[in-house]
Amino acid sequence: MSLNFQNTIRELECTNEELTVDVTRLRCEVEEYKKEIQEWCKKERERVSIVESNAILQSKLSQASTESTKKQAEIVRLNGEVGKLRGELERIRLGSVINQPSEALSITVSQLQSALNLERENVKEILKGKESVTKENLDLKRQVKELETIVKRRVKSGNNLPFVSETPMGTHDNKLRESLEHKNKELEQQIVSYQAELSKNQDKIMDMQAKYDHDIICLEQQLKKVQQENSTLKQSLDENIPKSARRLNSASSMSNAASVKEDAHLLATIRGLKLELGTRDKEIMRLNKELEDTKKTNRRLQKEREKALTTNKARGNSH
Numbered sequence: 001m002s003l004n005f006q007n008t009i010r011e012l013e014c015t016n017e018e019l020t021v022d023v024t025r026l027r028c029e030v031e032e033y034k035k036e037i038q039e040w041c042k043k044e045r046e047r048v049s050i051v052e053s054n055a056i057l058q059s060k061l062s063q064a065s066t067e068s069t070k071k072q073a074e075i076v077r078l079n080g081e082v083g084k085l086r087g088e089l090e091r092i093r094l095g096s097v098i099n100q101p102s103e104a105l106s107i108t109v110s111q112l113q114s115a116l117n118l119e120r121e122n123v124k125e126i127l128k129g130k131e132s133v134t135k136e137n138l139d140l141k142r143q144v145k146e147l148e149t150i151v152k153r154r155v156k157s158g159n160n161l162p163f164v165s166e167t168p169m170g171t172h173d174n175k176l177r178e179s180l181e182h183k184n185k186e187l188e189q190q191i192v193s194y195q196a197e198l199s200k201n202q203d204k205i206m207d208m209q210a211k212y213d214h215d216i217i218c219l220e221q222q223l224k225k226v227q228q229e230n231s232t233l234k235q236s237l238d239e240n241i242p243k244s245a246r247r248l249n250s251a252s253s254m255s256n257a258a259s260v261k262e263d264a265h266l267l268a269t270i271r272g273l274k275l276e277l278g279t280r281d282k283e284i285m286r287l288n289k290e291l292e293d294t295k296k297t298n299r300r301l302q303k304e305r306e307k308a309l310t311t312n313k314a315r316g317n318s319h
Contacts, residue, residue: 140197 136197
């Protein structure tokens with residue numbers, strides 16, 4: 001009896017443990033189900049929100065499509081107006097192109113020619129000044145060499161004189177030596193003065209060179225401006241010639257003699273303008289060539305100036 005009771009207790013304890021394990025497992029499953037339900041609810045809310053957002057976006061897209069249709073119609077209308085205005089503008093521009101640019105270009109080219117003539121005069125003045133300064137430099141160098149030769153001879157003759165302080169002849173030699181030293185100092189001062197004069201002349205050459213470079217830069221800028229105006233005029237004429245040709249053909253088909261005469265005159269005027277543009281191009285090429293020649297002269301002057309500076313520095317170091 002007691003043994004059966006103990007067996008029953010053991011079975012109940014085993015059953016209790018199994019039930020405890022099952023309860024724990026079921027609780028874990030319940031927690032997992034709760035998490036799955038929460039995730040599903042969250043996804044459902046997101047889906048509903050997306051559906052609502054899509055509805056709003058569809059509404060906005062419909063409104064945008066309506067506005068786009070209206071804008072397209074407005075653009076078509078405005079393009080028509082722009083076409084009309086362009087036609088009027090081309091007619092006005094054609095008249096202004098024929099009358100104004102040629103005169104403006106002529107004035108600009110004449111201004112360039114005047115500037116180039118002025119620049120040529122400046123170059124001549126610079127060359128004259130350079131020749132004068134070169135002559136002065138050569139003369140000063142010659143004088144410096146002569147003075148150096150005289151100084152060397154006198155110093156040499158002074159060193160070779162006998163020196164006897166106790167005799168009247170020695171006193172005379174001392175006086176002669178003092179006189180030679182005094183003259184030597186005077187000659188050295190003259191050399192310094194001549195070198196200062198050389199430096200002054202070189203500064204003058206540098207100032208003229210700077211002015212010459214500035215004038216060249218201004219002339220290049222004016223040439224670029226004329227070339228741009230020339231290019232613009234060519235483009236405008238090239239755009240207007242086909243329109244004038246179409247007007248001429250239309251006038252012929254309509255047998256409008258007055259319009260044909262007017263368009264023929266217009267085409268002849270445009271051809272004349274193109275010939276004039278060709279002449280202007282040749283003039284610009286000539287100006288460019290003269291500008292290059294001027295630059296070459298400028299470079300030659302600069303090399304000669306640098307050579308003179310190098311020579312003077314070498315002479316200064318030798319002293």
